[in-house]
Amino acid sequence: MTNGRDRLRELLDAVLDERNTTLTDMASGVYASPFHFARQVSKGTGEAPVAMRRRVLLERAAWQLSTGAAVTEVAWAAGYDSVEGFSRAYSRAFGHAPSATPRRPATRWLPAVNGIHFHPPMSLWVESEPKGRSDMDPTTLLVHHDLDDTRALLDLAKGLDDTAYRRKRGNGTALAWDGPDDSLATVLDHLIWAKEVWLASIEGADQPPHGPDDTATLARRLDEVAPRWLDAVRAIDRRGGWNDTLIDALCEPPESFVLGSVLAHVLTYSAHRRQLAWQWLRAENPAAADEYGDPIMWLRRRGNA
Template identity: 60%
Template sequence: MPKTSGRDRLRELLDAVLDDEHHSLTDMAGGAYSSPYHFTRQLSREAGEPPVAMRRRVMLERAAWQLRHGASVTDAAFEAGYESVEGFSRAFARAYGHLPSEQSGGDRSTWLPAPNGIHFHPPTSLWVHTGERTMSQPIDQLIHHDLDDTRALLDLAKQLRDDAYRATVRPGQQVLGFDGPDDSVASVLTHQVATKEIWLAAIEGEDFPEPGPDDPAELLERHDRVAGRWLAMVRDVERRDAWDDRIIDALCDPPESFVLGSILAHVLSFGAARRQLARTMLRDHGMTVDDGDPITWLRQRNGHEESEVGS
Protein backbone atom coordinates (compact mmCIF):
# COMPACT_ATOMS: atom_id res chain seq x y z
CA MET A 1 0.00 0.00 0.00
CA PRO A 2 1.47 3.40 -0.99
CA LYS A 3 2.44 5.75 1.79
CA THR A 4 -0.07 8.44 2.64
CA SER A 5 1.93 10.32 5.28
CA GLY A 6 1.81 14.08 4.87
CA ARG A 7 -1.65 13.95 3.31
CA ASP A 8 -5.02 14.60 4.82
CA ARG A 9 -6.56 11.14 4.88
CA LEU A 10 -10.12 12.50 4.84
CA ARG A 11 -9.23 14.59 1.81
CA GLU A 12 -7.85 11.47 0.16
CA LEU A 13 -11.06 9.59 0.86
CA LEU A 14 -13.13 12.45 -0.55
CA ASP A 15 -10.93 12.57 -3.65
CA ALA A 16 -11.64 8.88 -4.18
CA VAL A 17 -15.39 9.44 -3.81
CA LEU A 18 -15.53 12.34 -6.26
CA ASP A 19 -13.07 11.20 -8.93
CA ASP A 20 -14.89 11.28 -12.29
CA GLU A 21 -13.54 7.83 -13.12
CA HIS A 22 -14.96 6.24 -9.95
CA HIS A 23 -18.51 5.14 -10.65
CA SER A 24 -18.86 2.34 -8.11
CA LEU A 25 -17.96 1.65 -4.51
CA THR A 26 -15.23 -0.71 -5.68
CA ASP A 27 -13.74 2.05 -7.87
CA MET A 28 -13.79 4.52 -4.96
CA ALA A 29 -12.20 2.08 -2.52
CA GLY A 30 -9.51 1.17 -5.04
CA GLY A 31 -8.69 4.84 -5.53
CA ALA A 32 -8.11 5.15 -1.79
CA TYR A 33 -6.09 1.90 -1.64
CA SER A 34 -8.68 0.29 0.60
CA SER A 35 -11.25 -2.48 0.57
CA PRO A 36 -14.89 -1.45 0.00
CA TYR A 37 -15.74 -2.47 3.58
CA HIS A 38 -12.99 -0.44 5.25
CA PHE A 39 -13.45 2.46 2.85
CA THR A 40 -17.16 2.71 3.69
CA ARG A 41 -16.50 2.31 7.39
CA GLN A 42 -13.77 4.96 7.51
CA LEU A 43 -15.57 7.57 5.42
CA SER A 44 -18.83 7.05 7.29
CA ARG A 45 -16.97 7.55 10.56
CA GLU A 46 -15.01 10.60 9.39
CA ALA A 47 -17.74 12.34 7.37
CA GLY A 48 -20.96 10.88 8.74
CA GLU A 49 -22.14 9.85 5.28
CA PRO A 50 -21.64 6.63 3.28
CA PRO A 51 -19.53 7.06 0.12
CA VAL A 52 -22.21 6.11 -2.40
CA ALA A 53 -24.70 8.52 -0.84
CA MET A 54 -22.10 11.31 -0.70
CA ARG A 55 -21.09 10.86 -4.33
CA ARG A 56 -24.70 10.79 -5.46
CA ARG A 57 -25.48 13.99 -3.54
CA VAL A 58 -22.40 15.98 -4.55
CA MET A 59 -22.74 14.91 -8.20
CA LEU A 60 -26.35 16.13 -8.14
CA GLU A 61 -25.19 19.42 -6.63
CA ARG A 62 -22.63 19.76 -9.42
CA ALA A 63 -25.31 18.95 -11.99
CA ALA A 64 -27.62 21.57 -10.48
CA TRP A 65 -24.85 24.18 -10.71
CA GLN A 66 -24.17 23.19 -14.34
CA LEU A 67 -27.87 23.45 -15.20
CA ARG A 68 -28.05 26.91 -13.65
CA HIS A 69 -25.20 27.94 -15.93
CA GLY A 70 -26.73 26.69 -19.16
CA ALA A 71 -25.82 23.00 -19.40
CA SER A 72 -28.37 20.71 -21.00
CA VAL A 73 -30.16 18.11 -18.91
CA THR A 74 -28.60 15.38 -21.04
CA ASP A 75 -25.04 16.65 -20.54
CA ALA A 76 -25.56 17.14 -16.79
CA ALA A 77 -27.03 13.63 -16.48
CA PHE A 78 -24.13 11.84 -18.13
CA GLU A 79 -21.48 13.96 -16.42
CA ALA A 80 -23.09 13.03 -13.10
CA GLY A 81 -22.61 9.35 -13.98
CA TYR A 82 -26.21 8.41 -14.79
CA GLU A 83 -26.87 5.92 -17.53
CA SER A 84 -30.08 7.59 -18.67
CA VAL A 85 -31.70 11.02 -18.59
CA GLU A 86 -34.80 9.43 -17.11
CA GLY A 87 -32.87 8.00 -14.16
CA PHE A 88 -31.15 11.33 -13.59
CA SER A 89 -34.45 13.23 -13.74
CA ARG A 90 -36.04 10.92 -11.17
CA ALA A 91 -33.09 11.24 -8.80
CA PHE A 92 -32.90 15.03 -9.28
CA ALA A 93 -36.63 15.50 -8.67
CA ARG A 94 -36.47 13.35 -5.52
CA ALA A 95 -33.56 15.41 -4.22
CA TYR A 96 -34.61 18.94 -5.19
CA GLY A 97 -38.37 18.67 -5.42
CA HIS A 98 -38.45 19.91 -9.03
CA LEU A 99 -37.36 18.64 -12.43
CA PRO A 100 -33.86 19.40 -13.73
CA SER A 101 -35.41 21.34 -16.61
CA GLU A 102 -36.68 23.84 -14.00
CA GLN A 103 -33.21 24.46 -12.51
CA SER A 104 -31.73 26.75 -15.18
CA GLY A 105 -31.43 30.45 -14.39
CA GLY A 106 -33.00 32.08 -11.36
CA ASP A 107 -31.63 31.85 -7.88
CA ARG A 108 -32.43 28.25 -6.94
CA SER A 109 -29.97 26.82 -4.44
CA THR A 110 -27.73 24.02 -5.64
CA TRP A 111 -26.88 22.65 -2.17
CA LEU A 112 -28.73 19.66 -0.79
CA PRO A 113 -28.98 18.88 2.94
CA ALA A 114 -25.67 17.35 4.09
CA PRO A 115 -24.91 15.72 7.45
CA ASN A 116 -21.30 16.94 7.24
CA GLY A 117 -21.61 20.34 5.55
CA ILE A 118 -19.60 19.06 2.54
CA HIS A 119 -20.91 20.52 -0.73
CA PHE A 120 -19.90 20.99 -4.33
CA HIS A 121 -18.13 24.31 -4.88
CA PRO A 122 -17.56 25.41 -8.47
CA PRO A 123 -15.84 24.73 -10.62
CA THR A 124 -14.32 21.52 -9.18
CA SER A 125 -13.85 22.07 -5.45
CA LEU A 126 -15.67 21.23 -2.24
CA TRP A 127 -17.02 23.64 0.36
CA VAL A 128 -17.37 22.63 4.02
CA HIS A 129 -20.19 24.55 5.65
CA THR A 130 -19.67 24.29 9.41
CA GLY A 131 -22.60 24.11 11.78
CA GLU A 132 -25.04 23.03 9.07
CA ARG A 133 -28.38 21.77 10.32
CA THR A 134 -30.16 19.25 8.12
CA MET A 135 -33.28 17.16 8.39
CA SER A 136 -32.76 14.14 10.58
CA GLN A 137 -32.97 10.87 8.71
CA PRO A 138 -36.37 9.82 10.12
CA ILE A 139 -38.00 13.13 9.13
CA ASP A 140 -36.38 13.03 5.70
CA GLN A 141 -37.61 9.48 5.12
CA LEU A 142 -41.13 10.24 6.35
CA ILE A 143 -41.42 13.25 4.05
CA HIS A 144 -40.05 11.47 0.99
CA HIS A 145 -42.07 8.31 1.59
CA ASP A 146 -45.27 10.35 1.81
CA LEU A 147 -44.47 12.17 -1.46
CA ASP A 148 -43.27 9.09 -3.36
CA ASP A 149 -46.14 6.91 -2.15
CA THR A 150 -48.75 9.52 -3.04
CA ARG A 151 -47.27 9.80 -6.51
CA ALA A 152 -47.29 6.02 -6.97
CA LEU A 153 -50.98 5.84 -6.02
CA LEU A 154 -51.88 8.67 -8.40
CA ASP A 155 -50.03 6.85 -11.15
CA LEU A 156 -52.02 3.68 -10.42
CA ALA A 157 -55.29 5.62 -10.41
CA LYS A 158 -54.68 6.62 -14.03
CA GLN A 159 -55.44 3.01 -14.96
CA LEU A 160 -59.05 3.31 -13.74
CA ARG A 161 -61.94 4.30 -15.97
CA ASP A 162 -63.33 7.69 -15.01
CA ASP A 163 -66.62 6.25 -13.74
CA ALA A 164 -64.74 3.80 -11.49
CA TYR A 165 -62.36 6.53 -10.33
CA ARG A 166 -65.29 8.67 -9.18
CA ALA A 167 -67.57 5.87 -7.98
CA THR A 168 -68.60 5.80 -4.30
CA VAL A 169 -67.09 2.60 -2.93
CA ARG A 170 -67.01 3.43 0.79
CA PRO A 171 -70.26 5.26 1.63
CA GLY A 172 -69.95 7.47 4.70
CA GLN A 173 -66.14 7.26 4.83
CA GLN A 174 -64.62 10.52 6.04
CA VAL A 175 -61.06 10.91 7.33
CA LEU A 176 -61.43 14.50 8.59
CA GLY A 177 -64.72 16.14 9.46
CA PHE A 178 -63.98 19.47 7.78
CA ASP A 179 -62.66 17.99 4.50
CA GLY A 180 -65.82 16.29 3.31
CA PRO A 181 -66.36 12.69 2.20
CA ASP A 182 -63.52 10.31 1.38
CA ASP A 183 -65.80 7.79 -0.29
CA SER A 184 -64.15 7.38 -3.70
CA VAL A 185 -60.64 7.11 -5.11
CA ALA A 186 -61.11 10.57 -6.60
CA SER A 187 -62.09 12.22 -3.31
CA VAL A 188 -59.35 10.54 -1.27
CA LEU A 189 -56.53 11.41 -3.68
CA THR A 190 -57.84 14.93 -4.25
CA HIS A 191 -57.81 15.56 -0.48
CA GLN A 192 -54.32 14.07 -0.29
CA VAL A 193 -52.95 16.63 -2.74
CA ALA A 194 -55.10 19.59 -1.69
CA THR A 195 -54.06 19.25 1.96
CA LYS A 196 -50.48 20.29 1.15
CA GLU A 197 -51.65 23.07 -1.17
CA ILE A 198 -53.86 24.54 1.56
CA TRP A 199 -51.31 24.28 4.38
CA LEU A 200 -48.59 25.79 2.21
CA ALA A 201 -50.87 28.71 1.42
CA ALA A 202 -51.39 29.25 5.15
CA ILE A 203 -47.67 28.96 5.97
CA GLU A 204 -46.57 31.20 3.10
CA GLY A 205 -49.33 33.78 3.64
CA GLU A 206 -51.04 33.20 0.30
CA ASP A 207 -54.71 33.23 -0.63
CA PHE A 208 -56.79 30.07 -0.26
CA PRO A 209 -55.97 27.99 -3.35
CA GLU A 210 -58.71 27.55 -5.92
CA PRO A 211 -59.80 23.93 -6.48
CA GLY A 212 -57.79 22.44 -9.32
CA PRO A 213 -58.60 19.65 -11.80
CA ASP A 214 -59.02 16.28 -10.13
CA ASP A 215 -58.61 13.68 -12.86
CA PRO A 216 -55.62 11.44 -12.08
CA ALA A 217 -53.22 12.84 -14.70
CA GLU A 218 -53.79 16.48 -13.78
CA LEU A 219 -53.90 15.65 -10.07
CA LEU A 220 -50.49 14.06 -10.54
CA GLU A 221 -49.23 17.33 -12.06
CA ARG A 222 -50.65 19.25 -9.08
CA HIS A 223 -48.87 16.85 -6.74
CA ASP A 224 -45.55 17.27 -8.54
CA ARG A 225 -45.86 21.06 -8.32
CA VAL A 226 -46.70 21.13 -4.62
CA ALA A 227 -44.20 18.40 -3.65
CA GLY A 228 -41.17 20.58 -4.34
CA ARG A 229 -42.59 23.53 -2.42
CA TRP A 230 -43.57 21.29 0.49
CA LEU A 231 -40.11 19.72 0.65
CA ALA A 232 -38.44 23.15 0.53
CA MET A 233 -40.67 24.43 3.33
CA VAL A 234 -39.91 21.47 5.60
CA ARG A 235 -36.17 21.76 4.98
CA ASP A 236 -36.26 25.49 5.74
CA VAL A 237 -38.15 24.99 9.02
CA GLU A 238 -35.77 22.21 10.06
CA ARG A 239 -32.72 24.32 9.13
CA ARG A 240 -33.99 27.17 11.31
CA ASP A 241 -35.11 24.77 14.07
CA ALA A 242 -38.46 26.52 13.88
CA TRP A 243 -40.84 23.62 14.58
CA ASP A 244 -42.15 25.36 17.70
CA ASP A 245 -42.96 28.55 15.77
CA ARG A 246 -46.60 29.44 15.27
CA ILE A 247 -48.50 30.80 12.31
CA ILE A 248 -51.77 32.69 12.49
CA ASP A 249 -53.85 31.15 9.75
CA ALA A 250 -56.06 33.89 8.33
CA LEU A 251 -57.64 31.32 5.98
CA CYS A 252 -59.59 30.03 8.99
CA ASP A 253 -62.77 31.81 10.09
CA PRO A 254 -62.08 33.03 12.70
CA PRO A 255 -58.25 33.08 12.31
CA GLU A 256 -56.51 30.33 14.27
CA SER A 257 -52.91 29.71 15.36
CA PHE A 258 -51.00 26.51 14.62
CA VAL A 259 -47.58 25.21 15.67
CA LEU A 260 -45.50 24.30 12.61
CA GLY A 261 -44.51 20.94 14.06
CA SER A 262 -48.15 20.05 14.61
CA ILE A 263 -48.95 20.94 10.99
CA LEU A 264 -46.31 18.49 9.76
CA ALA A 265 -47.58 15.78 12.11
CA HIS A 266 -51.16 16.47 10.96
CA VAL A 267 -50.31 16.19 7.27
CA LEU A 268 -48.23 13.04 7.67
CA SER A 269 -50.71 11.31 10.00
CA PHE A 270 -53.84 11.89 7.96
CA GLY A 271 -51.87 11.49 4.72
CA ALA A 272 -50.86 7.98 5.81
CA ALA A 273 -54.48 7.18 6.61
CA ARG A 274 -55.64 8.38 3.21
CA ARG A 275 -52.92 6.51 1.35
CA GLN A 276 -53.98 3.25 2.97
CA LEU A 277 -57.64 4.07 2.30
CA ALA A 278 -56.81 4.68 -1.36
CA ARG A 279 -55.10 1.28 -1.48
CA THR A 280 -58.19 -0.41 -0.11
CA MET A 281 -60.38 1.32 -2.68
CA LEU A 282 -58.07 0.46 -5.56
CA ARG A 283 -58.23 -3.18 -4.47
CA ASP A 284 -62.04 -2.87 -4.42
CA HIS A 285 -61.73 -2.03 -8.11
CA GLY A 286 -59.72 -5.21 -8.70
CA MET A 287 -56.28 -3.62 -8.89
CA THR A 288 -53.11 -5.15 -7.46
CA VAL A 289 -51.56 -2.72 -4.98
CA ASP A 290 -48.58 -3.07 -2.66
CA ASP A 291 -48.92 -2.50 1.09
CA GLY A 292 -47.05 0.82 1.15
CA ASP A 293 -44.49 -0.36 3.69
CA PRO A 294 -41.77 2.32 4.23
CA ILE A 295 -39.21 -0.46 4.78
CA THR A 296 -39.83 -1.83 1.29
CA TRP A 297 -39.95 1.67 -0.19
CA LEU A 298 -36.55 2.60 1.29
CA ARG A 299 -34.90 -0.60 0.06
CA GLN A 300 -36.28 -0.05 -3.43
CA ARG A 301 -35.36 3.63 -3.42
CA ASN A 302 -31.78 2.98 -2.37
CA GLY A 303 -31.48 0.15 -4.86
CA HIS A 304 -32.78 2.29 -7.73
CA GLU A 305 -30.50 5.21 -6.87
CA GLU A 306 -27.39 3.05 -6.61
CA SER A 307 -28.14 1.28 -9.89
CA GLU A 308 -28.78 4.61 -11.62
CA VAL A 309 -25.26 5.84 -10.82
CA GLY A 310 -23.68 2.52 -11.75
CA SER A 311 -22.96 1.36 -8.20
Protein backbone atom coordinates in the same frame (compact mmCIF):
# COMPACT_ATOMS: atom_id res chain seq x y z
CA MET B 1 -6.75 0.07 0.93
CA THR B 2 -8.59 3.06 2.33
CA ASN B 3 -5.54 5.04 3.56
CA GLY B 4 -7.45 5.84 6.73
CA ARG B 5 -10.31 7.52 4.88
CA ASP B 6 -13.95 6.77 5.57
CA ARG B 7 -15.00 3.99 3.18
CA LEU B 8 -18.48 5.37 2.54
CA ARG B 9 -16.97 8.76 1.73
CA GLU B 10 -14.71 7.07 -0.82
CA LEU B 11 -17.69 5.35 -2.38
CA LEU B 12 -19.57 8.65 -2.60
CA ASP B 13 -16.53 10.31 -4.18
CA ALA B 14 -16.52 7.57 -6.81
CA VAL B 15 -20.22 8.04 -7.48
CA LEU B 16 -19.80 11.76 -8.11
CA ASP B 17 -16.40 11.83 -9.80
CA GLU B 18 -16.83 13.76 -13.08
CA ARG B 19 -15.01 10.99 -14.97
CA ASN B 20 -17.21 8.16 -13.66
CA THR B 21 -20.22 8.19 -15.96
CA THR B 22 -21.12 4.50 -15.57
CA LEU B 23 -21.43 2.03 -12.70
CA THR B 24 -18.34 0.22 -13.97
CA ASP B 25 -16.35 3.47 -13.90
CA MET B 26 -17.47 4.16 -10.34
CA ALA B 27 -16.57 0.68 -9.13
CA SER B 28 -13.14 0.62 -10.77
CA GLY B 29 -12.24 3.85 -9.00
CA VAL B 30 -12.42 2.10 -5.62
CA TYR B 31 -11.19 -1.33 -6.78
CA ALA B 32 -14.54 -3.10 -6.46
CA SER B 33 -16.78 -5.06 -8.78
CA PRO B 34 -19.87 -3.21 -10.02
CA PHE B 35 -22.10 -5.63 -8.07
CA HIS B 36 -20.33 -5.14 -4.73
CA PHE B 37 -19.94 -1.41 -5.30
CA ALA B 38 -23.66 -0.99 -5.94
CA ARG B 39 -24.48 -3.15 -2.93
CA GLN B 40 -22.19 -1.19 -0.60
CA VAL B 41 -23.51 2.20 -1.72
CA SER B 42 -27.14 1.08 -1.50
CA LYS B 43 -26.61 -0.40 1.96
CA GLY B 44 -24.78 2.68 3.23
CA THR B 45 -27.09 5.32 1.77
CA GLY B 46 -30.40 3.66 0.94
CA GLU B 47 -30.03 4.77 -2.68
CA ALA B 48 -28.56 3.08 -5.75
CA PRO B 49 -25.35 4.77 -6.99
CA VAL B 50 -26.57 5.56 -10.51
CA ALA B 51 -29.82 7.03 -9.15
CA MET B 52 -27.89 9.07 -6.58
CA ARG B 53 -25.52 10.46 -9.22
CA ARG B 54 -28.42 11.41 -11.47
CA ARG B 55 -30.26 13.13 -8.61
CA VAL B 56 -27.26 15.05 -7.26
CA LEU B 57 -26.29 16.20 -10.76
CA LEU B 58 -29.83 17.47 -11.27
CA GLU B 59 -29.54 19.35 -7.97
CA ARG B 60 -26.27 20.83 -9.20
CA ALA B 61 -27.96 21.73 -12.47
CA ALA B 62 -30.67 23.61 -10.55
CA TRP B 63 -28.03 25.63 -8.73
CA GLN B 64 -26.11 26.33 -11.96
CA LEU B 65 -29.27 27.48 -13.71
CA SER B 66 -30.16 29.70 -10.75
CA THR B 67 -26.83 31.50 -11.19
CA GLY B 68 -27.54 32.21 -14.87
CA ALA B 69 -25.77 29.32 -16.61
CA ALA B 70 -27.02 28.37 -20.08
CA VAL B 71 -29.33 25.35 -20.31
CA THR B 72 -27.11 23.73 -22.98
CA GLU B 73 -23.97 23.98 -20.84
CA VAL B 74 -25.78 22.64 -17.79
CA ALA B 75 -27.25 19.72 -19.75
CA TRP B 76 -23.81 18.57 -20.97
CA ALA B 77 -22.29 19.00 -17.50
CA ALA B 78 -25.06 16.83 -16.04
CA GLY B 79 -24.14 14.03 -18.44
CA TYR B 80 -27.07 14.24 -20.85
CA ASP B 81 -26.59 13.59 -24.57
CA SER B 82 -29.23 16.12 -25.56
CA VAL B 83 -30.87 19.23 -24.21
CA GLU B 84 -34.28 17.61 -24.82
CA GLY B 85 -33.43 14.61 -22.63
CA PHE B 86 -32.11 16.88 -19.89
CA SER B 87 -35.19 19.10 -20.06
CA ARG B 88 -37.53 16.13 -19.69
CA ALA B 89 -35.63 14.75 -16.69
CA TYR B 90 -35.33 18.18 -15.07
CA SER B 91 -39.02 18.96 -15.56
CA ARG B 92 -40.05 15.63 -14.03
CA ALA B 93 -37.80 16.23 -11.03
CA PHE B 94 -38.59 19.88 -10.30
CA GLY B 95 -42.02 20.41 -11.84
CA HIS B 96 -40.90 23.13 -14.24
CA ALA B 97 -38.65 23.53 -17.28
CA PRO B 98 -34.96 24.42 -16.81
CA SER B 99 -35.60 27.84 -18.31
CA ALA B 100 -38.13 28.56 -15.53
CA THR B 101 -35.63 28.02 -12.70
CA PRO B 102 -35.72 31.01 -10.31
CA ARG B 103 -32.61 33.18 -10.36
CA ARG B 104 -31.51 32.72 -6.78
CA PRO B 105 -28.19 31.42 -5.38
CA ALA B 106 -29.75 28.63 -3.33
CA THR B 107 -29.43 24.91 -3.95
CA ARG B 108 -32.68 23.17 -4.85
CA TRP B 109 -32.76 19.75 -3.21
CA LEU B 110 -34.76 16.77 -4.41
CA PRO B 111 -36.30 14.13 -2.11
CA ALA B 112 -33.59 11.86 -0.63
CA VAL B 113 -34.03 9.53 2.32
CA ASN B 114 -30.28 9.64 3.03
CA GLY B 115 -30.00 13.42 3.33
CA ILE B 116 -27.14 13.54 0.80
CA HIS B 117 -27.37 16.54 -1.52
CA PHE B 118 -25.33 18.78 -3.79
CA HIS B 119 -23.75 21.75 -2.04
CA PRO B 120 -22.28 24.55 -4.15
CA PRO B 121 -19.90 25.05 -5.66
CA MET B 122 -18.64 21.44 -6.01
CA SER B 123 -19.27 19.39 -2.88
CA LEU B 124 -21.88 17.40 -0.96
CA TRP B 125 -24.07 18.33 1.97
CA VAL B 126 -25.16 15.56 4.32
CA GLU B 127 -28.08 16.68 6.44
CA SER B 128 -27.75 16.16 10.17
CA GLU B 129 -28.88 17.73 13.42
CA PRO B 130 -26.74 18.85 16.39
CA LYS B 131 -29.06 16.90 18.70
CA GLY B 132 -28.74 13.69 16.73
CA ARG B 133 -31.33 14.09 13.94
CA SER B 134 -30.50 11.73 11.08
CA ASP B 135 -32.09 10.10 8.07
CA MET B 136 -33.34 7.39 10.48
CA ASP B 137 -35.18 9.91 12.64
CA PRO B 138 -38.84 8.76 12.58
CA THR B 139 -40.20 12.16 11.52
CA THR B 140 -37.70 12.38 8.65
CA LEU B 141 -38.65 8.89 7.53
CA LEU B 142 -42.37 9.65 7.70
CA VAL B 143 -42.02 12.83 5.62
CA HIS B 144 -40.09 11.05 2.85
CA HIS B 145 -42.20 7.88 3.03
CA ASP B 146 -45.39 9.93 2.73
CA LEU B 147 -44.25 11.40 -0.61
CA ASP B 148 -42.87 8.14 -2.02
CA ASP B 149 -45.94 6.17 -0.92
CA THR B 150 -48.23 8.72 -2.59
CA ARG B 151 -46.22 8.33 -5.82
CA ALA B 152 -46.59 4.54 -5.60
CA LEU B 153 -50.36 4.86 -5.16
CA LEU B 154 -50.62 7.18 -8.15
CA ASP B 155 -48.58 4.82 -10.32
CA LEU B 156 -50.96 1.95 -9.52
CA ALA B 157 -54.07 4.10 -9.91
CA LYS B 158 -53.00 4.95 -13.46
CA GLY B 159 -53.84 1.36 -14.40
CA LEU B 160 -57.52 1.74 -13.50
CA ASP B 161 -60.26 2.88 -15.85
CA ASP B 162 -62.05 6.09 -14.96
CA THR B 163 -65.09 4.27 -13.56
CA ALA B 164 -63.03 2.34 -11.02
CA TYR B 165 -60.92 5.40 -10.24
CA ARG B 166 -63.97 7.53 -9.40
CA ARG B 167 -66.23 4.82 -7.90
CA LYS B 168 -67.81 5.83 -4.57
CA ARG B 169 -66.46 3.45 -1.95
CA GLY B 170 -67.77 4.88 1.30
CA ASN B 171 -69.04 7.95 3.09
CA GLY B 172 -65.94 8.76 5.14
CA THR B 173 -64.75 12.32 5.60
CA ALA B 174 -61.38 12.82 7.26
CA LEU B 175 -61.60 16.62 7.38
CA ALA B 176 -64.91 18.44 6.89
CA TRP B 177 -63.40 21.36 4.96
CA ASP B 178 -61.85 18.99 2.40
CA GLY B 179 -65.08 17.15 1.61
CA PRO B 180 -65.65 13.39 1.40
CA ASP B 181 -62.82 10.89 1.07
CA ASP B 182 -65.09 8.53 -0.83
CA SER B 183 -63.13 7.48 -3.92
CA LEU B 184 -59.57 6.94 -5.06
CA ALA B 185 -59.81 10.20 -6.99
CA THR B 186 -60.82 12.27 -3.95
CA VAL B 187 -58.36 10.59 -1.57
CA LEU B 188 -55.36 11.01 -3.89
CA ASP B 189 -56.35 14.60 -4.61
CA HIS B 190 -56.63 15.40 -0.89
CA LEU B 191 -53.18 13.89 -0.24
CA ILE B 192 -51.60 16.43 -2.57
CA TRP B 193 -53.97 19.36 -1.96
CA ALA B 194 -53.18 19.34 1.78
CA LYS B 195 -49.50 19.98 1.09
CA GLU B 196 -50.27 22.62 -1.54
CA VAL B 197 -52.49 24.58 0.87
CA TRP B 198 -50.28 24.29 3.95
CA LEU B 199 -47.20 25.18 1.92
CA ALA B 200 -48.94 28.32 0.69
CA SER B 201 -49.71 29.24 4.30
CA ILE B 202 -46.11 28.65 5.40
CA GLU B 203 -44.76 30.67 2.48
CA GLY B 204 -47.30 33.46 2.94
CA ALA B 205 -48.61 32.91 -0.59
CA ASP B 206 -52.13 33.24 -1.95
CA GLN B 207 -54.55 30.32 -1.99
CA PRO B 208 -53.20 27.97 -4.68
CA PRO B 209 -55.40 26.85 -7.57
CA HIS B 210 -57.02 23.47 -6.98
CA GLY B 211 -56.02 21.53 -10.09
CA PRO B 212 -57.80 18.60 -11.75
CA ASP B 213 -57.72 15.17 -10.09
CA ASP B 214 -56.96 12.84 -13.02
CA THR B 215 -53.89 10.72 -12.30
CA ALA B 216 -51.63 12.43 -14.84
CA THR B 217 -52.36 15.88 -13.41
CA LEU B 218 -52.04 14.64 -9.83
CA ALA B 219 -48.61 13.22 -10.67
CA ARG B 220 -47.53 16.60 -12.05
CA ARG B 221 -48.93 18.39 -9.00
CA LEU B 222 -47.05 16.02 -6.69
CA ASP B 223 -43.81 16.48 -8.63
CA GLU B 224 -44.20 20.24 -8.27
CA VAL B 225 -45.10 20.40 -4.59
CA ALA B 226 -42.85 17.61 -3.21
CA PRO B 227 -39.44 19.36 -3.44
CA ARG B 228 -40.93 22.63 -2.15
CA TRP B 229 -42.59 20.80 0.75
CA LEU B 230 -39.28 19.13 1.65
CA ASP B 231 -37.43 22.45 1.36
CA ALA B 232 -39.91 24.05 3.78
CA VAL B 233 -39.66 21.19 6.30
CA ARG B 234 -35.85 21.27 6.17
CA ALA B 235 -35.73 25.05 6.58
CA ILE B 236 -37.95 24.94 9.69
CA ASP B 237 -35.91 22.05 11.10
CA ARG B 238 -32.55 23.75 10.55
CA ARG B 239 -33.55 26.90 12.39
CA GLY B 240 -35.25 24.94 15.19
CA GLY B 241 -38.55 26.57 14.33
CA TRP B 242 -41.06 23.84 15.13
CA ASN B 243 -42.38 25.83 18.09
CA ASP B 244 -42.91 28.93 15.93
CA THR B 245 -46.47 30.12 15.36
CA LEU B 246 -47.96 30.43 11.89
CA ILE B 247 -50.73 32.97 11.38
CA ASP B 248 -52.70 31.40 8.54
CA ALA B 249 -54.31 34.18 6.53
CA LEU B 250 -55.91 31.63 4.19
CA CYS B 251 -58.38 30.73 6.95
CA GLU B 252 -61.57 32.77 7.44
CA PRO B 253 -61.03 34.29 9.94
CA PRO B 254 -57.20 33.89 10.15
CA GLU B 255 -56.04 31.26 12.65
CA SER B 256 -52.73 30.56 14.38
CA PHE B 257 -50.98 27.19 14.37
CA VAL B 258 -47.75 25.89 15.90
CA LEU B 259 -45.56 24.71 13.00
CA GLY B 260 -44.80 21.36 14.64
CA SER B 261 -48.52 20.66 14.91
CA VAL B 262 -48.97 21.51 11.21
CA LEU B 263 -46.51 18.81 10.14
CA ALA B 264 -48.05 16.32 12.58
CA HIS B 265 -51.50 17.17 11.18
CA VAL B 266 -50.42 16.64 7.56
CA LEU B 267 -48.68 13.33 8.32
CA THR B 268 -51.60 12.02 10.41
CA TYR B 269 -54.29 12.59 7.80
CA SER B 270 -51.97 11.59 4.98
CA ALA B 271 -51.33 8.21 6.63
CA HIS B 272 -55.09 7.69 7.05
CA ARG B 273 -55.80 8.52 3.42
CA ARG B 274 -52.94 6.44 2.06
CA GLN B 275 -54.18 3.41 3.98
CA LEU B 276 -57.65 3.93 2.53
CA ALA B 277 -56.18 4.12 -0.96
CA TRP B 278 -54.10 0.96 -0.45
CA GLN B 279 -57.17 -0.92 0.79
CA TRP B 280 -59.18 0.07 -2.27
CA LEU B 281 -56.32 -0.55 -4.71
CA ARG B 282 -55.73 -4.05 -3.35
CA ALA B 283 -59.31 -4.85 -4.38
CA GLU B 284 -58.79 -3.45 -7.89
CA ASN B 285 -55.22 -4.07 -8.98
CA PRO B 286 -53.43 -7.44 -8.59
CA ALA B 287 -50.10 -5.57 -8.48
CA ALA B 288 -51.18 -4.08 -5.15
CA ALA B 289 -52.24 -7.38 -3.57
CA ASP B 290 -49.30 -7.50 -1.14
CA GLU B 291 -48.80 -3.76 -0.69
CA TYR B 292 -49.73 -1.99 2.54
CA GLY B 293 -47.72 1.22 2.44
CA ASP B 294 -45.45 -0.08 5.20
CA PRO B 295 -42.41 2.16 5.87
CA ILE B 296 -40.43 -0.92 6.99
CA MET B 297 -40.83 -2.54 3.57
CA TRP B 298 -40.20 0.82 1.89
CA LEU B 299 -36.82 1.08 3.62
CA ARG B 300 -35.91 -2.53 2.89
CA ARG B 301 -36.49 -2.01 -0.81
CA ARG B 302 -33.97 0.82 -0.61
CA GLY B 303 -31.30 -1.33 1.00
CA ASN B 304 -31.94 -0.46 4.68
CA ALA B 305 -32.62 -3.21 7.20
